[in-house]
Amino acid sequence: MENFYRVMIWPWLSKTNFIIMLSLITAFLQQGCCDNSRPNADVDATITISAITRDMHVTVDGIGFFNISSSKPVEDPLVVYLSSDDTHIATVSPTATIKSGDDSVEVDVRTIQIGSCTIEAFNYTISENQSRTSDVFVRVHVRRSHMLGLLTGVFRWFYEFCFVIHLLPQFYLNYQRKSVVGLSFDYLLLSLITFFTFATFNIGSYASTDVREADLNSDPQAPGVDLINLADVLNSVTNLVVICAICAQCYRYEKGDQHVSIIAKVLLVIIKFAIALFFIIMLASQYKAISFVTFIDIMGYLKLLLSFSKYIPQVYMNYERKSTEGWSIAVVILDLLCGALTVSGMFIVAFNYGHWISFIHSPTRLGIALFSIIFSTIFIIQHYVIYRIISEEDTIPIIGAEDGENKTLQASDGDEDGKETRDQEMKMLQGKGE
Numbered sequence: 001m002e003n004f005y006r007v008m009i010w011p012w013l014s015k016t017n018f019i020i021m022l023s024l025i026t027a028f029l030q031q032g033c034c035d036n037s038r039p040n041a042d043v044d045a046t047i048t049i050s051a052i053t054r055d056m057h058v059t060v061d062g063i064g065f066f067n068i069s070s071s072k073p074v075e076d077p078l079v080v081y082l083s084s085d086d087t088h089i090a091t092v093s094p095t096a097t098i099k100s101g102d103d104s105v106e107v108d109v110r111t112i113q114i115g116s117c118t119i120e121a122f123n124y125t126i127s128e129n130q131s132r133t134s135d136v137f138v139r140v141h142v143r144r145s146h147m148l149g150l151l152t153g154v155f156r157w158f159y160e161f162c163f164v165i166h167l168l169p170q171f172y173l174n175y176q177r178k179s180v181v182g183l184s185f186d187y188l189l190l191s192l193i194t195f196f197t198f199a200t201f202n203i204g205s206y207a208s209t210d211v212r213e214a215d216l217n218s219d220p221q222a223p224g225v226d227l228i229n230l231a232d233v234l235n236s237v238t239n240l241v242v243i244c245a246i247c248a249q250c251y252r253y254e255k256g257d258q259h260v261s262i263i264a265k266v267l268l269v270i271i272k273f274a275i276a277l278f279f280i281i282m283l284a285s286q287y288k289a290i291s292f293v294t295f296i297d298i299m300g301y302l303k304l305l306l307s308f309s310k311y312i313p314q315v316y317m318n319y320e321r322k323s324t325e326g327w328s329i330a331v332v333i334l335d336l337l338c339g340a341l342t343v344s345g346m347f348i349v350a351f352n353y354g355h356w357i358s359f360i361h362s363p364t365r366l367g368i369a370l371f372s373i374i375f376s377t378i379f380i381i382q383h384y385v386i387y388r389i390i391s392e393e394d395t396i397p398i399i400g401a402e403d404g405e406n407k408t409l410q411a412s413d414g415d416e417d418g419k420e421t422r423d424q425e426m427k428m429l430q431g432k433g434e
Contacts, residue, residue: 055139058090058111059146066138068096068121069104076100080136082107086117090140111142114354141353148352152345159341162334164235167242169330174246179254182326186264186313188247193271194306195240197299202228202236204296264313271302300364307368311375315382324383332379339372 058064068080078098084090090111098105109119121136143149174180205228278298318324342365350359360366 053138055141056109057141057143057149058109060111060114060142060144062111064090064109064111064140065106066109066119067104067106068098068136070098071103073101073103074098080105080121082119082121084117084119084140086115087112089113089115089117089142090119092119109138109140111140114142114144114352116141116353116355143352144354145352148348152348152352155341155345155348159338159345160231160235162337162341164238166331166334166338167239167246169334170328171242171246171249173326173328173330174249174253177253177326179256180246180250180326181254181256181258182317182321182323183246183250183258184313184317185250185255185258185260187310187317188243188250189260189264189268190306190310190313191243192240192247193268194303194310195236195243197275197303197306199233199236199240201296201299201303202233204292204299206230206233208292208296210293261313271306275299275302304364304367308371311371311378315375315378318379318382318387323387324379327379327383329379329383332376332383335372336376336380339369339376342366342369343373 053066056064056066070078077100080096080098082092082094082096084092090109092107092109096105096107107119117140119138119140170183174183278295314327318327346359346366346369350356
């Protein structure tokens with residue numbers, strides 16, 4: 001037990017790791033606080049206008065609206081010239097006028113067919129140094145149906161619910177059995193690292209406006225760019241806490257002869273070293289060899305790699321034991337639902353907006369969802385087909401020769417030893433009957 005604590009719990013509580021985690025949090029806060037500052041020396045001498053909305057979603061053959069605002073009320077009417085980069089998808093009035101004394105104007109957008117386009121403002125001026133533009137553009141995403149958009153939102157919230165509770169059945173099963181026999185320690189260790197990188201990725205993506213801008217600008221035409229929100233951050237942190245609690249159960253409950261393998265220990269050291277190295281390079285490099293956005297992307301791809309590898313030890317352990325006892329099937333079903341809801345939501349978005357490239361816009365999200373579906377299917381086959389535990393309804397009644405009472409034979413955990421035992425008892429009872 002002490003070895004388990006030293007390998008799985010202590011490495012994440014040591015002083016070195018505490019300093020790394022504290023540095024990460026500090027960097028996230030700095031990014032969140034400083035990214036919004038944009039120098040604008042002549043803001044008092046000029047009128048700056050901007051579009052309040054960056055992305056708008058409108059149903060085909062419909063009308064959408066967005067506002068253009070100025071930094072202060074204008075004294076004379078201010079004309080803004082607008083243009084759509086694809087008039088086959090959406091059109092806009094060529095001009096919009098901010099009236100005297102106002103500080104905004106509403107612009108109408110008429111949609112024609114599904115797709116995405118960008119509405120931009122051309123140069124405008126009343127006199128030199130009186131007005132200028134400031135990132136005046138709006139991405140217009142035209143969809144087939146508003147109901148499909150609502151369905152995507154329902155899938156999203158159902159996914160969030162399944163994801164935040166998907167580890168709780170394993171925690172309860174361990175508590176109920178007072179044992180963790182059957183639960184792979186390598187799976188727990190890799191899951192611990194996975195949710196650590198997942199939480200780091202979500203916190204960094206949520207706190208840094210640079211990361212959010214990079215996500216938006218990676219494919220300007222993509223309609224379904226899901227920015228990390230506060231719910232994603234809380235879900236990832238919650239799962240990290242639950243997986244730590246399950247690891248603590250391994251320290252307390254019966255664990256048999258299970259232990260963390262050498263391969264998992266070496267992998268833990270490599271991953272810790274890689275994270276620390278990338279982070280140090282990001283902070284110390286004068287030439288920005290690794291930016292904060294790149295560091296967060298690395299954490300995302302590391303999360304994808306770990307999401308694939310973490311299931312393998314549990315699959316092998318079930319195969320080796322010829323049983324899934326101790327491994328909660330509820331976790332598997334919830335994980336399968338999360339993967340299916342993610343892929344279904346991405347498919348609906350791609351179909352609704354006619355932008356199929358958005359289906360692979362987020363390779364980490366799609367990859368994790370596919371891995372969840374594949375491995376959940378393997379676990380379900382192991383649990384319900386290959387290593388199915390025979391219930392009382394599946395027992396075989398046999399009449400004993402001596403006492404005349406009914407006896408039942410039952411395979412133990414669906415393995416070959418149970419079958420051999422049943423065959424031996426059949427022969428013995430037949431011999432007594434003769």
